[in-house]
Amino acid sequence: MKFSLVDFNSPRIHTLFLGVCFLFIVLGLSLLKAQVFSHDQFLKLSSKNRIRRVLVEAPRGQILDRYGNILADNRPRFDLVLIREELPKKKKEYVEFLSTFLDVTQKKLWKTLQKTAYLPYKPAVLLQDIDLNLVAKIEERNQDLPGVHVRVEPSRFYLYGEETSHLIGAVGKIPKKEVEMWKERGVRTQETIGRSGIERILDSHLRGKVGGMQVQVNNRGYLDKIIGSRESIPGKDLVLSIEAPLQQHLSEQLKGRKGAGVVMNVRTGEILACVSQPSFDSNILSSGANRKVIQSYFQDQGRPLYSRYNLGLYSPGSLFKLVVALAYMQENPKTWKEKHVFCDGVFNLGSFQFRCWKRSGHGSLSLLDSIKVSCNLFFYETGLELGAEPIAEMASRFGFGQKTGFLLAEKSGLVPTPKWKKKKYKQGWYGGDTANFSIGQGALLCTPLQMAVFISALANEGSILSPVLVAGGKSKEKDLNDLRPFISALKEGMRRVVQDQGGTASKAWVKEMPAAGKTGTVEVSIGGGEKIKHTWFGGFAPFENPEISVTILVEEGESGGRTAAPIAGSLFKKYAQLRSLI
Amino acid sequence: MFNRFKQMDHVVNLSVILLITIGVLFIYSAAFDKSEGISKLYYQRQLIWLGVGMGVFMLLFSWDYKQLVRISYFIYGLGVLFLILVLFIGSKKLGAQRWLSVGGFVFQPSEFSKISLILGLTAYLSRFSDGSFRFRDFLGALILMGVPMLLILKQPDLGTALIYLPIFLAMLYTAQVPLKYLVGLTSLGLLISPLFWFVLKEYQKNRLLVFIDPGRDPLGAGYNLIQSKIAVGSGGFWGKGWLQGTQNQLNFLPERHTDFVFSVIGEEGGYFGSLIILFLFFLIIVGALNISDKAQDLSGRVMAAGIAAFFMAHVFINIGMTIGIMPITGLPLPFVSYGGTSLVAMLVAVALLQNIYSRRYYF
Numbered sequence: 001m002k003f004s005l006v007d008f009n010s011p012r013i014h015t016l017f018l019g020v021c022f023l024f025i026v027l028g029l030s031l032l033k034a035q036v037f038s039h040d041q042f043l044k045l046s047s048k049n050r051i052r053r054v055l056v057e058a059p060r061g062q063i064l065d066r067y068g069n070i071l072a073d074n075r076p077r078f079d080l081v082l083i084r085e086e087l088p089k090k091k092k093e094y095v096e097f098l099s100t101f102l103d104v105t106q107k108k109l110w111k112t113l114q115k116t117a118y119l120p121y122k123p124a125v126l127l128q129d130i131d132l133n134l135v136a137k138i139e140e141r142n143q144d145l146p147g148v149h150v151r152v153e154p155s156r157f158y159l160y161g162e163e164t165s166h167l168i169g170a171v172g173k174i175p176k177k178e179v180e181m182w183k184e185r186g187v188r189t190q191e192t193i194g195r196s197g198i199e200r201i202l203d204s205h206l207r208g209k210v211g212g213m214q215v216q217v218n219n220r221g222y223l224d225k226i227i228g229s230r231e232s233i234p235g236k237d238l239v240l241s242i243e244a245p246l247q248q249h250l251s252e253q254l255k256g257r258k259g260a261g262v263v264m265n266v267r268t269g270e271i272l273a274c275v276s277q278p279s280f281d282s283n284i285l286s287s288g289a290n291r292k293v294i295q296s297y298f299q300d301q302g303r304p305l306y307s308r309y310n311l312g313l314y315s316p317g318s319l320f321k322l323v324v325a326l327a328y329m330q331e332n333p334k335t336w337k338e339k340h341v342f343c344d345g346v347f348n349l350g351s352f353q354f355r356c357w358k359r360s361g362h363g364s365l366s367l368l369d370s371i372k373v374s375c376n377l378f379f380y381e382t383g384l385e386l387g388a389e390p391i392a393e394m395a396s397r398f399g400f401g402q403k404t405g406f407l408l409a410e411k412s413g414l415v416p417t418p419k420w421k422k423k424k425y426k427q428g429w430y431g432g433d434t435a436n437f438s439i440g441q442g443a444l445l446c447t448p449l450q451m452a453v454f455i456s457a458l459a460n461e462g463s464i465l466s467p468v469l470v471a472g473g474k475s476k477e478k479d480l481n482d483l484r485p486f487i488s489a490l491k492e493g494m495r496r497v498v499q500d501q502g503g504t505a506s507k508a509w510v511k512e513m514p515a516a517g518k519t520g521t522v523e524v525s526i527g528g529g530e531k532i533k534h535t536w537f538g539g540f541a542p543f544e545n546p547e548i549s550v551t552i553l554v555e556e557g558e559s560g561g562r563t564a565a566p567i568a569g570s571l572f573k574k575y576a577q578l579r580s581l582i
Numbered sequence: 583m584f585n586r587f588k589q590m591d592h593v594v595n596l597s598v599i600l601l602i603t604i605g606v607l608f609i610y611s612a613a614f615d616k617s618e619g620i621s622k623l624y625y626q627r628q629l630i631w632l633g634v635g636m637g638v639f640m641l642l643f644s645w646d647y648k649q650l651v652r653i654s655y656f657i658y659g660l661g662v663l664f665l666i667l668v669l670f671i672g673s674k675k676l677g678a679q680r681w682l683s684v685g686g687f688v689f690q691p692s693e694f695s696k697i698s699l700i701l702g703l704t705a706y707l708s709r710f711s712d713g714s715f716r717f718r719d720f721l722g723a724l725i726l727m728g729v730p731m732l733l734i735l736k737q738p739d740l741g742t743a744l745i746y747l748p749i750f751l752a753m754l755y756t757a758q759v760p761l762k763y764l765v766g767l768t769s770l771g772l773l774i775s776p777l778f779w780f781v782l783k784e785y786q787k788n789r790l791l792v793f794i795d796p797g798r799d800p801l802g803a804g805y806n807l808i809q810s811k812i813a814v815g816s817g818g819f820w821g822k823g824w825l826q827g828t829q830n831q832l833n834f835l836p837e838r839h840t841d842f843v844f845s846v847i848g849e850e851g852g853y854f855g856s857l858i859i860l861f862l863f864f865l866i867i868v869g870a871l872n873i874s875d876k877a878q879d880l881s882g883r884v885m886a887a888g889i890a891a892f893f894m895a896h897v898f899i900n901i902g903m904t905i906g907i908m909p910i911t912g913l914p915l916p917f918v919s920y921g922g923t924s925l926v927a928m929l930v931a932v933a934l935l936q937n938i939y940s941r942r943y944y945f
Contacts, residue, residue: 007872008871008872008875009875009876010756010874010875010883012755012756012758013756013871013874013875013887015755016752016755016871016887016890016891017868017871020864020868020871020890020894023898024860024863024864026898026907027860027898027901027902028857028860030902030905030907031814031848031853031856031857031860031901031905032853034811034814034815034848034905035814035815035817035818035819035848035852035853035856036818036819036853038815039815039816039817039818039819041815042812042814042815042816043815043816043818045812045815045816046812046813046816046828046829046834047828049809049812049828049829049832049834050828050832050834118800216828218832218833218834219832219833220833224832
């Protein structure tokens with residue numbers, strides 16, 4: 001058992017011994033460096049190897065209409081994914097086969113595979129939201145399709161697709177430029193968020209709280225065990241004031257046109273329907289799979305992504321005559337009934353000539369009759385008599401030029417005044433400006449939504465109600481009690497517009513819901529001497545004891561009476577039908 | 583006979599037994615299937631091979647090595663023959679032709695050839711006990727090594743070819759061959775080594791390239807090295823514990839019951855475990871040098887020196903590759919890695935050592 005380390009007789013063996021010692025010291029020190037000095041770094045790498053965070057998204061809350069019809073729901077979506085490492089060795093032939101089997105270009109297949117070239121066993125999405133036939137076809141031939149898998153993902157489903165799109169909006173992944181903003185709200189980068197509409201504005205209500213799992217995986221990325229997990233908390237449901245059948249009907253009525261419509265409860269301020277056309281499909285925008293269609297949304301001349309009822313600015317045209325009339329009545333509370341103007345078709349203002357829309361003239365008209373036939377001449381004269389300021393003040397009292405308090409984004413529009421003109425253009429305010437202003441043209445701009453609020457305020461005789469979208473929401477109310485008698489009188493004029501022989505909106509008349517209202521037709525130059533007409537109708541029904549107001553705007557229409565009024569009429573009818581069912 | 587047992591170097595024997603025990607434990611861990619809660623049968627097979635190895639050990643121990651040296655050329659020739667056979671009827675694995683199948687048993691001639699080369703060189707060198715070693719004789723020795731080396735490179739098996747060189751140098755050095763030949767050969771080898779680049783296979787080139795820069799192909803050739811380094815480094819001082827290594831148990835480590843078994847030990851046993859392994863090998867190799875020093879004749883002396891170099895080269899290259907200081911080659915860690923032929927070859931080497939040592943006083 002005697003063993004002495006350095007007791008070698010041969011010098012050459014002693015040299016070999018020294019060599020051996022050297023090699024062991026090299027190994028010992030190298031291991032010391034790796035295992036002791038670099039331990040932390042390697043331990044981190046080994047954790048990174050095996051620990052993955054898996055996000056479990058919370059189901060988003062449903063969005064319902066006032067009667068419980070589902071507008072937005074969740075459904076499983078099937079994605080076709082490829083796992084590069086599971087593909088057979090002869091990749092080229094296999095890709096050729098897949099290309100014909102799945103009807104996908106080889107280029108797309110290679111591109112998809114390339115995405116995960118450095119992420120072993122990570123699935124790469126080839127096709128999103130495939131239909132059930134393809135799912136069945138793939139499952140049937142499972143054995144012949146190594147590396148091809150169908151993955152189930154939660155996804156948003158909008159039952160009324162195009163009909164509620166501007167209102168409800170769409171969901172999606174967080175865009176790059178918003179990553180920081182969502183991070184501050186505690187939303188993870190991989191989460192699905194509301195990208196537009198109600199989905200975005202009330203995102204925190206609908207989204208719920210993501211759950212997560214910390215899992216240990218093996219070298220293939222397959223689950224080994226769950227280290228820790230937290231349940232996701234589902235988002236809360238949301239009930240809107242919308243009436244789905246009415247919304248659907250309005251959307252159908254406007255389909256094929258460029259325009260907008262708002263149906264509002266004149267007692268509560270609730271929005272029963274709001275539509276902008278042309279429209280887009282929230283489902284397509286949310287899934288993001290159909291790039292071609294999404295591309296077309298962005299390029300279409302009709303701008304389907306643009307919501308016209310809250311963001312579109314239009315001249316109110318003849319509808320604004322109601323404001324001018326109220327301004328005149330307030331200035332002349334005793335005498336306005338006696339006011340008569342003789343319309344011969346031409347109005348001279350200095351060297352300028354302004355024409356009534358009826359070339360032959362209307363003859364002698366009272367205020368209420370001039371509302372009925374929408375005589376321009378009456379309002380040129382009345383407006384010039386009043387001056388711009390009282391008209392602008394009356395317009396502001398009804399909310400023009402201000403935001404209505406709508407839940408979604410909105411434009412405030414513009415009520416011009418001499419002061420405004422001086423500031424903006426460094427020019428004086430001329431009689432011609434007042435004349436244009438008096439018939440709702442010129443610089444004056446409003447949204448269809450503002451118009452709806454105005455019409456509703458006439459219907460309820462003086463209460464300006466902010467629009468309400470969420471069921472049970474309280475409208476902010478502003479009462480114009482001093483105007484009550486004038487509004488009440490003016491409504492008679494509006495009744496004649498719809499119900500009397502020769503009224504401009506006789507096409508809005510339906511016997512189930514006798515309405516009152518006002519039409520508008522605005523000529524707009526689109527350059528090159530060409531002109532188009534934006535056509536309006538704003539009204540309410542039933543005339544006695546009004547329930548709803550309907551505001552319709554159609555771009556490039558014929559006239560308010562012929563284009564917008566019939567649409568309103570069909571809505572009144574639809575509303576009456578729906579009421580009779582209850 | 584019993585007397586000669588007492589004459590063995592017991593420190594070497596004890597170290598070998600401990601290493602084999604540790605080896606079986608970590609082969610068990612490396613092949614452990616978490617979901618089933620049991621280990622694949624490699625550790626049992628290793629134990630069967632241990633039995634075979636013990637038998638061979640007894641046979642070779644009892645047979646005087648001086649008689650063995652007389653038939654050493656025959657054994658050497660057998661080794662060369664196997665290497666030729668493997669080129670023709672060998673089975674392929676991982677792109678290299680290294681295995682011979684005989685009646686269900688898989689046999690790796692390159693392991694046997696390491697021992698047969700040591701024996702061949704012993705027989706050759708023992709003729710020059712009078713110190714009359716000339717350049718002509720040096721060339722003879724070179725051919726003796728060169729023939730199996732070329733056959734091995736043909737397989738190709740870079741690792742084994744790398745083992746031949748230190749064995750050759752250590753044996754000639756101990757045989758008092760003039761230094762100028764050895765220095766000359768080493769210098770020449772270093773000079774022409776860049777030329778070898780052109781005869782290397784693609785995967786061998788890759789292995790050398792990732793040795794220099796593991797990041798160049800992290801999921802291909804560099805994967806093994808990166809995962810092995812992570813395993814060893816994450817072990818820390820005390821290790822993650824037996825069966826607790828995540829790199830091991832979650833399959834991140836490749837070849838972990840064979841060539842990379844040290845990575846498992848490094849991860850689960852930590853620096854502490856690594857030092858135990860190093861210490862045991864140190865005892866064996868220094869023991870071999872001591873046996874060489876005390877051998878009764880030149881043949882025993884050079885044989886023991888060759889065996890010392892044989893162990894040293896394996897240990898350094900194998901452990902070195904797990905932490906990236908040596909390129910990756912398919913060399914086992916003696917006594918520890920799973921592999922029947924290797925274990926038997928290692929035990930043969932120990933038997934030869936003890937044979938020499940136990941006969942050191944007999945004339």
